[in-house]
Amino acid sequence: MNSTQHERESHSRANSAPEMSEGIPWRDADNLRSLYIKEDLTTREVGERLGCSRKTVENWLKKHDIERSKPWKDEERLRSLRQQGMSEAGIADELDCGQATVHNWLTEFGIDTSRTRTEQPWHDEETLRELYVESEMTMDEVASELGCGRQAIEEWIHRHGIETRSYNPETPEALQDESKLRSMYLSDGMSTYAIAEQLECAPSTVHDWLHDHGIETRTVGSQPGELHHRWKGGVDEYYGDNWATQRRKALQRDDYECQRCGITQSEHRNRTDIGLDVHHKTPIRTFQSPEDANTLENLVTLCRSCHNTIEPPNENQDD
Numbered sequence: 001m002n003s004t005q006h007e008r009e010s011h012s013r014a015n016s017a018p019e020m021s022e023g024i025p026w027r028d029a030d031n032l033r034s035l036y037i038k039e040d041l042t043t044r045e046v047g048e049r050l051g052c053s054r055k056t057v058e059n060w061l062k063k064h065d066i067e068r069s070k071p072w073k074d075e076e077r078l079r080s081l082r083q084q085g086m087s088e089a090g091i092a093d094e095l096d097c098g099q100a101t102v103h104n105w106l107t108e109f110g111i112d113t114s115r116t117r118t119e120q121p122w123h124d125e126e127t128l129r130e131l132y133v134e135s136e137m138t139m140d141e142v143a144s145e146l147g148c149g150r151q152a153i154e155e156w157i158h159r160h161g162i163e164t165r166s167y168n169p170e171t172p173e174a175l176q177d178e179s180k181l182r183s184m185y186l187s188d189g190m191s192t193y194a195i196a197e198q199l200e201c202a203p204s205t206v207h208d209w210l211h212d213h214g215i216e217t218r219t220v221g222s223q224p225g226e227l228h229h230r231w232k233g234g235v236d237e238y239y240g241d242n243w244a245t246q247r248r249k250a251l252q253r254d255d256y257e258c259q260r261c262g263i264t265q266s267e268h269r270n271r272t273d274i275g276l277d278v279h280h281k282t283p284i285r286t287f288q289s290p291e292d293a294n295t296l297e298n299l300v301t302l303c304r305s306c307h308n309t310i311e312p313p314n315e316n317q318d319d
Contacts, residue, residue, distance in 0.1 A: 025050045025051075026046075026047075026050045026052045026056055026057055026060050029064040031050075032046065032057070032060060032061055032064060032066055033064075033066055035049060035050075036057075036061060036066060036068065037066065037068055041244075042093070042096040043057040043058050043096055044057075044093075044096075044275060045244050045248075048243075048244060049244075052217075053216065053217045053274060054274070054275065055217070056216045056217065070097075071095045072091075072095045072097050072101055072102055072105050073105060075109045075111075077095075078091070078102075078105060078106060078109060079109070081094065082106070082111055082112065086252070087255050087256060088102045088103050088106070088113065088266075089255070089256035089257075089264050089265040089266050090251075090252055090255060090256050092265070092266070093248070093251060093252075093256060093265065093275075094252075098266075099265070100266075120146075120148065120152075120261070120262050121146045121147075122142070122143075122146045122148050122152055122153055122156050122261070123156055125160040125162070127146070128142065128153070128156060128157055128160060128162060129160075129162060131145060131146075132153075132157060132162065133162065139153045139154055139157070143261075143305075143309075147260075148260060148261030148262070148306070149258065149260060149261040149263070149302075149303050149304075149305030149306035149309055150305045150309075152258070152261035152262065152263045152303070152305070152306075154271070155263060155267055155271060171201075171205070171209075172199040172201055174195075174199055175199065175201070175205065175206065175209040176209070178213040178215075181195075181206075181210065181213060181215065182215055184198075185210060185215060186215070192206040192207050192210070192217075192272075207272060217274070239284070239290055240289065240290030240291040240293070240294055241291065242291050242294050243290070243294055246294040246295070246296065246299060247278045247294075247299070249296055250278045250296055250299040250300070250301055251265070251275075251276065251278060251301055253296060254300070254301035256276065256301070257276075257301065258276060258302050258303035258306055259300050259301050259302065260302055260303070260306040260309075261303060261305070261306050263276075263303045268303050268304070272304060274304070276301050276302065276303055276304075277301070277302050277303070277304055277307045278300070278301055278302075279299070279300050279301075279302045279307055279310065279311065280293055280298055280299065281298050281299070281300060282298055
């Protein structure tokens, strides 16, 4: 390639670069800086505002070198939050960082990191082995038997080192085909759970392949209209101007744990790359305005598995 051709192609790439962010709000540096720095939103709140996942926001903040102070290094603030009874997961969400980061700095400052937790039947290795291994029940059947979500069962089976039975020993071809997977997830608006059910594989497997293909994932409630996983016709769902604030309050009140199965925010992110859901006990559609539906009494923290158990995605229901 001669220098003239090289300059022409470089000029072409430079001119086309801005078009990459056109119509994709989370790729716009000014947009991100306004929300993350000026409005002081967390990466999760930015993701909810822009309709993408927290991980996507973090990636683009990093690409644009957008940073702000690191409050988790403030010993006085960490001590204050712990004295208020906040868990490591709660502090992580409050300070917009990972739970491991919070734990490390609590340890660095000599702040107590212990936490008490009520034991649940699905935490017991013997119980899980009896049901899953000896009785050969599926994870869904074990979850139903013990009154929790499938995801909690999968998490604790993994913790105890219990060998699992694969949904599908062979990776479905549709997952390996980027265009097919992109069509299912983006064009058809299918959730990772819906794709997993159709292809008979684990939701985490679907998520891994989405990541491998560079397909940006979305959060619950981030898809408008017919692309929302609970939409069955009608108008787009609107959660109200106070949704982000009330959602955070509900998560803090519930100590960032699913109130049905007990899985924590960090555990949920490790398995699904998304945070816990906040569910409306009484559907939004029954209220005169969305804001009225967002009272703390009407909100409860759930993992995605328990959320889908209580409110199946294929039913004509609101969040």
